[in-house]
Amino acid sequence: MAVIAETRHALPHGIHLNCRHSGQPGRPVLLFLHGFPEGAFAWDALLDHFAQPENGGYFCVAPNLRGFETSSTPTDPAAYRAKFLVQDILALIDIVSPGQALAAMVAHDWGGAVAWNLANQHPERLQRLVIINSPHPGSFLRDLQSNPAQQVASAYMNFLIRPDAATLLAAKDYERLWGFFNTMANGQASWLDAAMKDRYRAHWSHGLEGGLNYYRASPLRPPRPEDPAASTVSLPDAMLRIDVPTMVIWGLQDKALLPCLIEGLDTYIADLELHTLADASHWVVHEQPAVVQAYISGFLDRA
16 A cells, blocks of 8 residues: 655745655656545545556555645635645655656546636646546536536535635534535435544544635626526637547536536547546536546546
């Protein structure tokens, strides 16, 4: 088993990112980006797996994104706009993979939102992109504007932007957050045992406002009479094209991000490999880690 260590990286623009990493620096880099309400630790099994020599011997790095755990947490929601999140990851790539494109970026949920933007704007910085249950901005905007089912499925976002959301989520030993896992898993998140819950409690104890600011900073949420949100957004084609080889893994039982979001992906992505899992949810990385590992391994080995 590879050793997983932590390093706090100071970025040139004043942000610090606390990162978990495994493997030998100088080897090709796999960079893993988490979502909400998770953190870098959610990738530990993959960090360990892909750092092993027989699995590629990669240098595996997973940052806690800005706003999470002990990484820098600006208080202004505007500091969580996509351009600043992408700036963080570009600066981190300069540190962990100097002079070399990433072997791959692997991203889930909000980490995927950052990864889609980075791959669109800076395709030279990564050789491959792996997205796990994180909607492409083109299909997400389309369905937030025109698909009633996805609008209903995304309605929780309008709760998460409330000023009292962090207080409500933390109440009664994070009762609502445990429900968040179970609801998006279509029932009971069986992987969420006592030890894993303790890891989440320790992670959330650093605060929830930073993670919630991702929702507050983005207009990609269902429109309401008092909040036009996605209804006023228009994204030019140039912001939607992905020109690096991309693999999308999608758990079809995701109750927040519906299967409609993977329809038409090939109109945005020049080289797309799509895998769907009929019996997996939004938390597919936890539910079926061996399957996720196998898909990623095959993609990395692909000519």
